[in-house]
Structure formats: C-alpha cells, structure tokens
Amino acid sequence: VDEVRAYGKMAANNTPVAHISRAFGVTEAHVRKRLALAGLPVAVLDALKAGEISLGIAKAMTISKDEGDILKVLEEARGNRWFDERQVKRHLNPIAVDGDNRMAKFVGEDAYKGAGGTVTQDLFENEVLFNNPDILEGLFAQKLDDEATALQEAKGWAWVMTTEDSQPYWYEVQREHGFARVYKVEGVLTEEQQARNDELETLNNETDLSDSDAAEFAALEAIVEGAYTTEQKQLSGVMVYVKHNGEIA
Numbered sequence: 001v002d003e004v005r006a007y008g009k010m011a012a013n014n015t016p017v018a019h020i021s022r023a024f025g026v027t028e029a030h031v032r033k034r035l036a037l038a039g040l041p042v043a044v045l046d047a048l049k050a051g052e053i054s055l056g057i058a059k060a061m062t063i064s065k066d067e068g069d070i071l072k073v074l075e076e077a078r079g080n081r082w083f084d085e086r087q088v089k090r091h092l093n094p095i096a097v098d099g100d101n102r103m104a105k106f107v108g109e110d111a112y113k114g115a116g117g118t119v120t121q122d123l124f125e126n127e128v129l130f131n132n133p134d135i136l137e138g139l140f141a142q143k144l145d146d147e148a149t150a151l152q153e154a155k156g157w158a159w160v161m162t163t164e165d166s167q168p169y170w171y172e173v174q175r176e177h178g179f180a181r182v183y184k185v186e187g188v189l190t191e192e193q194q195a196r197n198d199e200l201e202t203l204n205n206e207t208d209l210s211d212s213d214a215a216e217f218a219a220l221e222a223i224v225e226g227a228y229t230t231e232q233k234q235l236s237g238v239m240v241y242v243k244h245n246g247e248i249a
Contacts, residue, residue, distance in 0.1 A: 001049040007031060008038030033123050036062040044074055052078045059124040060088035089129075093120060099128035102166055103140045105246025115139055140242070147248050148240040156230070159237035166244050173239060182236045184226035193220055 003024075010020050017035070021028045037045070040061055047053045057077050061070050073091045077083040089096075097104055099119075104112070109119065112130060115138075120129040130136050144162050152160035173179060189197060200217040203209060209217060228236070243249050 001045050004034050004037045004045065007034045011035055011038065033059075036123050039065075041067050041070055041074075043071060047074060047078055056085045057083070057088055060085040061092065062124070063089060063120050063122055063129065064092040066092075093129060093131065095133050096120065096129040096131050097133050097136055099130065101130075102242055102244050102246045103136055104128075104130050106242045106248075107136060107139045107143060111139060111143075112136055144240065144242060144248075148238075151238065151240060151248075155238075156233050157237050158234055161237060161239050163239055163241045165241055168239060168241055182228065182232050185229055185232075186226035187223035189220065189223060193223070196220065197224070 007020055007024075010023070011017075017028050017031050020031045024031070037058060040058060044053070044058055044061060048055065048058045053074070061073065064070055069092055073088055076091070077088065099105075099109070109128060109130075112132075112135065113119070115135050117130060117132040117135040120131055121127075122129060141164075148160045148162050151157075170181065174181070197217070197220040200209065200213060200220070203213065204217060241249055
C-alpha cells in the first residue's frame with residue numbers, strides 16, 4: 001500500500017509512467033497496475049493495509065470508478081473470508097459479459113465498440129468486460145443470421161435456421177421440429193485411387209506430407225466421406241449455431 005501511494009503521489013504531480021518505472025526499477029506494466037490501485041478510495045487502501053481485505057479483493061475493485069459502489073462492496077468484503085474476487089466483480093458490474101464469452105468472441109471487440117458498446121479493462125486478469133449485453137446480444141443475433149444466409153447461398157441448401165444454443169443435440173432438434181436427418185452419399189474410389197489413398201495414408205502416418213500430397217490425400221478422403229446431393233439439398237436445410245469457442249458450426 002505504501003508503494004501504491006508513492007506511485008499515486010508521483011502520478012498526481014504529472015510524473016510520466018516511464019519516469020516512475022525508472023525511479024523504482026520496475027516495469028511500466030507494474031506501475032500501471034499499482035496506479036489502478038492508487039485510484040481506489042482511501043478507505044479501501046486503509047482496509048488493505050490493515051489486512052481487512054486481500055490484495056485480490058482490492059484488485060477486483062479496480063474495474064469500477066463508482067466510489068459509492070466500491071465502498072458498499074468494501075463493507076461486504078471486510079472481514080468476510082467467503083467474499084471472493086468474482087463476487088466483487090458481480091456486485092460492481094453485474095451485467096458485464098466476459099471477453100472469453102462465446103458471444104464476445106463471435107462478434108469481436110471492434111464491431112461491438114463500433115455499435116456504441118463500452119468495455120472495462122481488468123489490468124490484473126488481463127481480460128476485457130463488455131458492459132452492454134443488449135448491444136452484444138443484438139450484434140450476435142444479426143451476425144449469426146448473416147452467416148447462416150451466406151452459408152445457405154454458398155452451399156445451395158433449400159433453407160436455413162439458427163439457434164442460440166451453443167451445442168444443439170440432434171434428438172432435441174428432431175423432437176422440437178419433427179425433422180428427419182439427411183446423410184451424405186458416400187463416394188467410391190477407383191482401384192487406382194484406392195491404391196494411391198492407401199499409399200498416402202501410410203506415408204502420412206510415417207512423416208509430414210508435402211503440400212501437394214496433402215491436398216491430394218484430402219481430395220481422396222473427401223470422395224470417401226461423400227457429399228450431399230443436389231436432390232437432397234432441394235428439400236433439406238441446416239441449423240447454424242455458435243460453439244463455446246465462438247466459431248460457427
């Protein structure tokens with residue numbers, strides 16, 4: 001806490017971060033984190049110095065600039081060993097969406113900010129919190145619809161539908177919509193293609209294939225895997241969703 005206050009006094013006198021860094025022999029990142037703590041209300045630093053709250057609790061409080069909210073959380077955290085960093089963040093920014101959330105990954109920070117969304121940087125956890133879930137959810141739904149339409153047009157399906165579910169199960173889709181499932185029509189390799197496929201498979205197990213061999217092997221495997229026919233696609237469609245990692249499936 002003494003270190004934090006020393007950095008804070010220098011910053012209040014307009015001392016650049018780089019100068020503070022050199023004066024104390026620490027990194028600029030270290031100085032910025034200490035200055036974030038220096039911006040907390042005096043009562044928080046007093047409680048930290050007295051051992052009434054942990055350093056982790058104090059760090060979590062830096063996501064907010066509202067002194068009144070911070071002091072309310074301080075009263076809850078003081079002397080309560082069950083009150084942890086996550087609870088602090090939930091109290092101070094209850095509607096924020098973590099940057100690791102699949103919606104945030106799918107939409108992207110730039111698009112979100114471009115639509116008027118704001119973020120909070122957590123210097124200590126190296127994470128970004130999206131403060132406007134309504135904006136994020138709207139962008140998520142629109143991008144999902146756009147991606148689904150593009151996929152339908154590119155692949156030639158008769159129709160497309162989306163779901164907000166991150167992992168839809170086939171039996172649930174069948175039960176809710178009455179769909180029947182369509183399977184790819186498997187292809188058949190010629191004798192020459194089969195021999196070449198076996199040769200490439202053996203080679204692939206022993207070493208890395210060259211780019212040309214890898215492309216050839218992939219093309220042969222694609223034949224075996226099969227494809228949906230034009231006749232199938234005239235009646236069939238696909239369900240498009242976003243996985244936990246933020247990728248389309």
